[in-house]
Amino acid sequence: MSYAYFPGCSQQGMAAEFDRSARSVCDRLGIALSEIPDWVCCGATPAHATSHLLSIALPALTLAKVKDADAVATVCAACYSRLRIASHELREDAELRARVKEAAGVECAGEVPVRHLLDILCNDLGVAAIRERVKRPLAGLKVACYYGCLLMRPPKVVAFDDPENPRVMDEVLAAAGAECVEWPYKTECCGASLSLARPDVVCKLANDILREARDAGAHVIAVACPLCHTNLDLRQADVARQYGVRYEMPVLFFTQLLGLALGVPEKGLGLNRLIVSPKPVLEKLAAA
Amino acid sequence: MKLGSVAREKTRSGFLAEVRRRSGTNPADCYQCGKCTAGCPLTFAGDLDPARVMRLVQLGQRDAVLQSRTIWLCASCETCTTRCPQEVDLASVMDALRIMAREAGLTQAAREVAIANAGLLGSVKSRGRVHEMMLVLQQNLRTLHLFRDAEKGPVLMLKGKMDPLGHKRGARDQVRRLFENVARMEAAERAASTTPRCACSDEGGEA
Numbered sequence: 001m002s003y004a005y006f007p008g009c010s011q012q013g014m015a016a017e018f019d020r021s022a023r024s025v026c027d028r029l030g031i032a033l034s035e036i037p038d039w040v041c042c043g044a045t046p047a048h049a050t051s052h053l054l055s056i057a058l059p060a061l062t063l064a065k066v067k068d069a070d071a072v073a074t075v076c077a078a079c080y081s082r083l084r085i086a087s088h089e090l091r092e093d094a095e096l097r098a099r100v101k102e103a104a105g106v107e108c109a110g111e112v113p114v115r116h117l118l119d120i121l122c123n124d125l126g127v128a129a130i131r132e133r134v135k136r137p138l139a140g141l142k143v144a145c146y147y148g149c150l151l152m153r154p155p156k157v158v159a160f161d162d163p164e165n166p167r168v169m170d171e172v173l174a175a176a177g178a179e180c181v182e183w184p185y186k187t188e189c190c191g192a193s194l195s196l197a198r199p200d201v202v203c204k205l206a207n208d209i210l211r212e213a214r215d216a217g218a219h220v221i222a223v224a225c226p227l228c229h230t231n232l233d234l235r236q237a238d239v240a241r242q243y244g245v246r247y248e249m250p251v252l253f254f255t256q257l258l259g260l261a262l263g264v265p266e267k268g269l270g271l272n273r274l275i276v277s278p279k280p281v282l283e284k285l286a287a288a
Numbered sequence: 289m290k291l292g293s294v295a296r297e298k299t300r301s302g303f304l305a306e307v308r309r310r311s312g313t314n315p316a317d318c319y320q321c322g323k324c325t326a327g328c329p330l331t332f333a334g335d336l337d338p339a340r341v342m343r344l345v346q347l348g349q350r351d352a353v354l355q356s357r358t359i360w361l362c363a364s365c366e367t368c369t370t371r372c373p374q375e376v377d378l379a380s381v382m383d384a385l386r387i388m389a390r391e392a393g394l395t396q397a398a399r400e401v402a403i404a405n406a407g408l409l410g411s412v413k414s415r416g417r418v419h420e421m422m423l424v425l426q427q428n429l430r431t432l433h434l435f436r437d438a439e440k441g442p443v444l445m446l447k448g449k450m451d452p453l454g455h456k457r458g459a460r461d462q463v464r465r466l467f468e469n470v471a472r473m474e475a476a477e478r479a480a481s482t483t484p485r486c487a488c489s490d491e492g493g494e495a
């Protein structure tokens with residue numbers, strides 16, 4: 001399988017460690033990613049909240065640049081959702097295809113499937129192959145896998161796992177040796193699209209998620225979205241101010257945890273970029 | 289009297305029809321079970337809950353809906369769309385309502401959100417990709433929350449998360465043309481749909 005890789009804007013800024021660790025992990029696992037040349041932003045929520053045509057035309061511009069690949073690979077749940085919805089609608093709606101052609105100046109029929117890295121790991125590579133390559137199992141590490149809202153929704157368009165109780169990330173990290181806890185907030189929304197405009201609202205949602213993860217006994221939270229990551233990691237200080245609770249809960253991209261288990265060296269993972277450091281937890285684990 | 293109420297009914301069903309056309313889903317299918325509201329993570333912040341929005345759309349309460357905070361505080365998480373037993377795509381309805389509110393100049397209910405949306409799209413239009421640091425600075429300037437999140441700046445710089453020069457650009461000319469084309473096409477489409485029609489063509493009011 002050959003994958004055309006769409007990193008997404010956050011992965012070259014705030015969440016560069018997501019991009020870096022994803023590339024390192026794919027490298028270890030023999031998954032060949034080639035970055036789509038000159039890709040553009042998916043438009044995220046502001047595009048679909050402003051213009052339907054814009055929200056389809058922006059991803060179409062990127063999708064039209066994909067040549068000779070079996071699938072488009074994404075890591076960010078939000079980019080994944082926008083690209084996936086665009087290609088779905090372009091396949092179904094000939095009139096929209098024509099309008100997008102006029103707007104974007106490119107033809108895109110949405111034929112190359114858009115996939116998320118978790119889907120690729122579970123369904124193309126398989127967890128058995130991951131287990132074979134694990135060098136340092138994450139034994140004793142309790143992880144709350146947080147999927148967020150967009151990775152599995154809407155099921156008519158996404159559908160690679162159960163939208164109410166997804167398992168893919170749990171399976172991947174269990175293969176890496178971690179113990180994934182059962183908890184009820186796997187797919188609750190963190191309010192990401194409101195992060196800039198209404199940090200107060202986002203803090204309430206982040207507080208609920210952090211509390212549930214802690215109460216389920218998790219040492220760390222694993223995420224698959226840079227927006228979830230910012231809200232849960234960076235905003236812990238605001239949560240402490242607004243709710244008086246200091247969680248000190250490390251929030252890692254699932255690729256960072258998987259990378260650790262595969263023996264990727266520190267600099268290929270960017271752990272030092274996290275605001276709440278995972279080092280105390282990891283060191284305790286190593287000492288045990 | 290009678291004529292007046294007929295005319296009112298027409299505008300009311302006209303609103304429902306417009307929401308249906310723009311969202312690609314039929315709000316009239318909603319039977320008010322409340323499942324969307326039960327699962328919506330943002331009900332605590334809004335002034336209406338999602339089921340109420342649907343009911344008001346059915347009743348043609350254009351102003352109440354377009355002026356509500358809820359349509360802007362909806363985080364597009366798709367929980368409601370996923371769970372609606374009537375397969376109403378509420379997330380699409382919320383998008384359609386935001387677009388209609390913006391066209392009508394009704395963004396006062398949640399100015400910060402409208403500013404944030406415009407800021408992100410501005411960044412995409414000029415660079416092809418988002419520059420996060422610029423977004424935060426712009427948002428604070430435009431909402432006059434000058435020091436919001438200011439204490440995070442040094443932390444983020446230290447961690448290498450905010451790098452003024454870090455962001456690459458992508459296909460800027462193509463993207464700029466795309467934005468211009470979308471604006472032109474939508475202006476033309478709007479002009480075409482608001483041309484006065486003979487009353488009989490309004491019959492039924494549904495697209």
Ligand code: SF4
Nearest residue numbers: 318319321322324372
């Ligand atoms: S879940 Fe669907 S049918 Fe039930 S109230 Fe919401 S929109 Fe209406």
Ligand code: SF4
Nearest residue numbers: 328362363365366368
């Ligand atoms: S998409 Fe909007 S209305 Fe629906 S559940 Fe999410 S926040 Fe609530």
